[in-house]
Amino acid sequence: KIEFGTDYSPDVSYHFNSKVSEFHYGVRHPMKPFRLMLTDHLVSGYGLHNYMDLYETRAASREELLEFHSKDYIDFLSKVTPDTVSKLPRGSLEKFNIGDDCPIFQGFYDYSVLYAGASLDASRKLLNGQSEIAINWSGGLHHAKKSSPSGFCYVNDIVLSIINLLRFHPRVLYIDIDIHHGDGVQEAFYTTDRVFTVSFHKYNGEFFPGTGNFDELGCSEGKHFALNVPLEDGIDDDSYINLFKGVMDPLITSYKPTVIIQQCGADSLGHDRLGCFNLNIKAHGECVKFIKSFGIPMLVVGGGGYTPRNVSRLWTYETGILSGMILPESLPEDSPFREWFGPDYSLYPTLGDLYENKNSKKFLENVRIRCLERIRYLQG
Numbered sequence: 001k002i003e004f005g006t007d008y009s010p011d012v013s014y015h016f017n018s019k020v021s022e023f024h025y026g027v028r029h030p031m032k033p034f035r036l037m038l039t040d041h042l043v044s045g046y047g048l049h050n051y052m053d054l055y056e057t058r059a060a061s062r063e064e065l066l067e068f069h070s071k072d073y074i075d076f077l078s079k080v081t082p083d084t085v086s087k088l089p090r091g092s093l094e095k096f097n098i099g100d101d102c103p104i105f106q107g108f109y110d111y112s113v114l115y116a117g118a119s120l121d122a123s124r125k126l127l128n129g130q131s132e133i134a135i136n137w138s139g140g141l142h143h144a145k146k147s148s149p150s151g152f153c154y155v156n157d158i159v160l161s162i163i164n165l166l167r168f169h170p171r172v173l174y175i176d177i178d179i180h181h182g183d184g185v186q187e188a189f190y191t192t193d194r195v196f197t198v199s200f201h202k203y204n205g206e207f208f209p210g211t212g213n214f215d216e217l218g219c220s221e222g223k224h225f226a227l228n229v230p231l232e233d234g235i236d237d238d239s240y241i242n243l244f245k246g247v248m249d250p251l252i253t254s255y256k257p258t259v260i261i262q263q264c265g266a267d268s269l270g271h272d273r274l275g276c277f278n279l280n281i282k283a284h285g286e287c288v289k290f291i292k293s294f295g296i297p298m299l300v301v302g303g304g305g306y307t308p309r310n311v312s313r314l315w316t317y318e319t320g321i322l323s324g325m326i327l328p329e330s331l332p333e334d335s336p337f338r339e340w341f342g343p344d345y346s347l348y349p350t351l352g353d354l355y356e357n358k359n360s361k362k363f364l365e366n367v368r369i370r371c372l373e374r375i376r377y378l379q380g
């Protein structure tokens with residue numbers, strides 16, 4: 001059923017530990033780690049496990065976390081539990097930004113070190129040349145800061161992986177297609193030219209996290225090494241792909257990254273519980289395929305995505321693209337969670353029909369031209 005595609009099938013490693021999918025942020029909370037279990041079942045249901053090196057992930061160590069996070073913060077995270085959180089002195093919850101978005105749920109620290117360990121394992125496979133592409137769908141938690149959690153993210157697995165890659169790579173490109181701004185990663189590398197960060201996101205000054213305007217471009221050594229592509233509600237497949245390729249092609253050609261890390265947040269899909277774009281699964285996947293076509297080593301991580309059945313469809317489709325396999329549209333028959341995917345049982349149901357596209361042709365053309373003008377600075 002599953003066939004080799006016509007493009008290159010690279011050495012791909014897949015990093016997962018089913019324990020990460022067993023944690024719960026809380027009943028009403030939109031982040032559902034269970035979506036990772038759905039994804040893993042679809043990936044294996046299609047037989048994709050046979051075309052990748054599979055690694056069961058280990059926990060990141062305290063020393064590894066301290067490469068980016070502060071000692072104070074990691075001490076706090078590793079000690080606080082749902083039982084002790086209520087007994088903390090006044091002010092300490094505010095100090096560490098604990099609240100509804102980032103609750104102290106049972107085992108949240110074990111969850112955090114597991115998704116970070118997976119990204120670190122993946123970056124190690126790229127460093128030692130055992131993989132050309134390494135995938136960790138449980139990672140991509142791009143909002144976490146040095147000393148605070150933010151937007152459902154406790155530790156920043158992306159920043160930790162980039163720090164690891166910088167040991168041997170002169171230039172790292174970070175690409176973020178989650179609907180939210182990749183603020184934590186941008187901030188961590190805002191003053192260096194060795195990491196170029198680019199994020200496509202909804203921006204109106206209010207939508208979380210509120211940053212990511214076009215004028216944020218990096219500073220000192222890092223000036224012109226951050227790019228933000230602010231978008232309005234309802235962007236459709238053709239507009240997004242056209243803009244993405246139109247910006248990323250000259251960017252990669254000019255910056256010449258030696259390794260790429262792509263965050264594939266699924267909340268930019270249509271029908272997402274938190275998002276408001278109109279992307280279909282094939283269009284999101286086209287962005288991944290396009291970056292793969294440059295043949296540069298890639299670390300691929302997940303991120304947001306709040307309609308679990310579509311998150312798992314997307315990341316399965318993208319696992320197929322990355323491993324060079326073509327998947328039949330009809331979902332595997334014998335999957336244990338098949339009832340989640342009705343009534344269509346399709347890998348790519350129509351998702352792009354919900355919102356009015358508020359991005360006019362003129363607006364998008366203007367965004368593209370302004371991005372190109374920025375990229376021209378790279379050539380000096």
Ligand code: TV7
Binds near residue numbers: 028140180305
């Ligand atoms: C990478 N949006 C993370 C995206 C993080 C978005 C937010 C919620 C939300 C939280 C809940 C909840 C929610 C229906 C949605 C200003 C606030 C408003 C908390 C209720 N329902 C990623 C973070 C964003 C928590 N936060 O990029 C518990 O929506 O807008 C905000 C901040 C203050 C806090 N309140 C929301 O995709 C992984 N939160 C229900 C229960």
Ligand code: CA
Binds near residue numbers: 176177200
């Ligand atoms: Ca983004």
Ligand code: ZN
Binds near residue numbers: 179304305
């Ligand atoms: Zn998001």
